[in-house]
Amino acid sequence: MALSRRQFVGGAVAVAGATTAALGTTGFAPPVRPAGLWREFAAAPYTHPQIPYVGRAGALSGARRSPRPRVVANALTHGAVPDGSTDSAPAINRALAEAGERGGGTVLLPPGTYRIDDYLRIGHSGVVLRGAGSGRTKLLATRNLTELIGPYGSRYGGDKSSWSWAGGLIWLSPQARHDSLVTAIRARAWPYEGWTGNTRDAWTTLTTVHPARRGDRTITVEDPAPLRPGRLVVLRLADDADHTLLEHMAGGGPGPEAYPWDDKTKLTSYVPYEWPVRITAVHGRRVTLERPLPLDARPEWDPRLISGTEALTHSGVVGLTLEAVETPQSPHLLDKGYNGVTFQCAYDCWAEDVVVRHVDNGFGLVAASACTLRRTRVEGRGSHHPYFCREGAHDNLIEDFRVATRTVPAPAGTQLHGINVEGLSSHNVWSRGVMEMGTFDTHRGMPFANVRTEITVENNGRHGGDASAGPLYGARFTHWNVTVTNGRAGLVKIDTIAPYSATVGISDVREFDQIDVPDFTGELHARVEAYGTPQTLHPKNLYEAQRDLRR
Secondary structure, eight states: OOOOHHHHHHHHHHHHHHHHHTTOTTOOOOOOEEOHHHHHHHHSTTTOSSSOOOTTOSGGGTOSSOOOOOEEEEGGGGTOOTEEEEEOHHHHHHHHHHHHHTTOEEEEEOSEEEEESSOEEEOSTTEEEEESOTTTEEEEEOOOHHHHTOOOBOTTOSSOBGGGSSOOSEEEOOHHHHHHHHHHHHTTOOOOOSTTOTTSOOOEEEEEBOOBOTTOSEEEBSOOTTOOTTOEEEEEEOOOTTOHHHHHHTTOSHHHHHSOOTTOHHHHTTOSEEEEEEEEEEETTEEEESSOOSSOBOGGGOOEEEEOSOOEESOEEEEEEEEEOOOOOOSTTOOOOOEEEEEESEESOEEEEEEEESOSEEEEEESOBSOEEEEEEEESSOOSEEEEEESSOBSOEEEEEEEOOOSSOOOTTOOOOBBOBOTTOBSOEEEEEEESSOBOOBOSSOOBSOEEEEEEEOOOOOOOOOGGGOOSOOSOOEEEEEEETTOBOTTTSOTTTSTTOEEEEEOOOBOOSOOOOOSSOSOOOOEEESTTOGGGEESSOHHHHHHHHTO
């Protein structure tokens, strides 16, 4: 049974109260003191075996405020109509395109309701679509992406719709990359969706990289000539025949070494691993990066810096609600594409104070890195993926988010996930969230080194993922300060399934409904601390503590 918001909050209080009462007859919680794992991490923040360094996740290295580019256009002057009577998508798209062609700036969308019969595209860097606030500016979307672009099949075969995990009715992606994706979809040549093109061959080597270790911020390159401070590059690591790169992502040791990687064809299609990063300094052949290396750079993985797709940068969506016309949720994996806001091949971009309602999929990060979603909400009739993070999406920050209880019962044959991460995505953060439904959906494809912190969840969703996509977890997954209102352990308490993981400060939970077995044999080297007492945990928020540690 779905909980009302009042019941949900009351349940969270009840869980906390029951936990406190169990601590002793005095009714007082134990004194708050720094977690032992935190003390370990603070002593070696870039190389801790269980906890990843995410202190620079998000746009502009985690800036607390999003930029406010100067206003260059008002959608009304381009013909947008704020009474919902007329299709305003052509006018808004014209305003966005013209702003981009003039070098960027903010396009205002004044208070009102704007009907859009097409999807909105931000394809130029430096362009922000700004409404008057999520309670004052509404976009009413009448059509889905299958109608607007066409059916989108899976490159792995079957009858699945890739609109189940891709695309948005507000779609932020570099114009050239976006055009190539749409062309491929219409030609039914189902594309890869990341930084190196539809067939992963659209890249150029800038320089090779000398051996380096996870956590290094300064690396040595063979040829610094193509590099300069401020340039965005992609670190490319290719796997070898023995899959030692995948083993490294899983933490290494006997378990990953014994794992059968070869038949995990979807997983092996995700490598080479591609990690976008900005250069901050070049001194001879020594190059300093914006963030520390997420993995070792070993000669057997042919480490190199490459240029791929030109990224969309410094663009965003602020202060509006996107509401799709209400239709029943589609059967699992057959979504039509009533999707919310998606960032693709984007870096240093953001969404803030944005609500999506009645959508198939809410907010998407597809091969997007260093983006921030702040004060976002998914509401309405229920979503397949309220948040999806995939295709090698790294270093993103989703904070102050909410997944609201669905307003209608779930139709038979549908599926609910939650905050999703998959496809070798790494170093992403979900912080200060309230999930009135859903789960911590680690969707196979071996994502690694991700953090979920200071979240309250009614843990009633399910994970997904094809068996050919391999393990649920790589190394250094951390769940830190999580209140579970229904007592369900699955996908929140992960010490029995995730290698080199940390489960710290979560509610008392038990296994029911969805129980997974470990992908790797032997010792997992997982850690548990402050179990059953999230209210005593210090620091309360792992991401914010890491960000403060930078200072």
